[in-house]
Amino acid sequence: MKRIAVYPGSFDPITNGHMDIIKRACPLFDKIYVVVSKNFEKQPLFSVEERVALVKACLKEANIENVEVESFSGFIYEYAKSKNATTIIRGLRTTNDFVKEYSLFTYNYGLSNKTIDTIFLCAELENIFTSSSTVKEVVSFNGDTSPYVPKIVDEAIKNKKAK
Secondary structure (H helix, E strand, O other), rough: OOOEEEEEOOOOOHHHHHHHHHHHHHHHHOEHHHHHHHHOOOOOOOOHHHHHHHHHHHHHOOOOOOOOEEEEOOOOOHHHHOOOOEEEEEOOHHHHHHHHHHHHHHHHHHHHOOOEEEEEEEHHHOOOOOHHHHHHHHHHOOOOOOOOOOOHHHHHHHHHOOO
């Protein structure tokens, strides 16, 4: 039986922290689906299609092969079931993340009839304060995003700002 997981998020934009979680999760699973979702609570920097393309480009540059990228709108446990995944991957930076993510775990675990579990991977110290929201704030003040995102994403941000 293959070990299949999903790693959902808005990835707007994908950060070095996201990439770290993906790289560290890869040896734990035979297949990971990175699921780019629309977050209705946030104003997007990139469209869903642009985010999917950026995640794919970052994975290709990092030579990560056991990951597929798709977009999805709906309950993540339903997506996981459709891919025969048994695990949702979530990254944690702070205790505030844990409270939010634990709530999501109980929701997904219960609604999936206890068939979809969640694992939490902690951010490395250099990524502990990096989030997509913070990156977007740096962008809004014309700051340098290069320390927080892969080079491909930094270039995409610069191109978007130039338009």
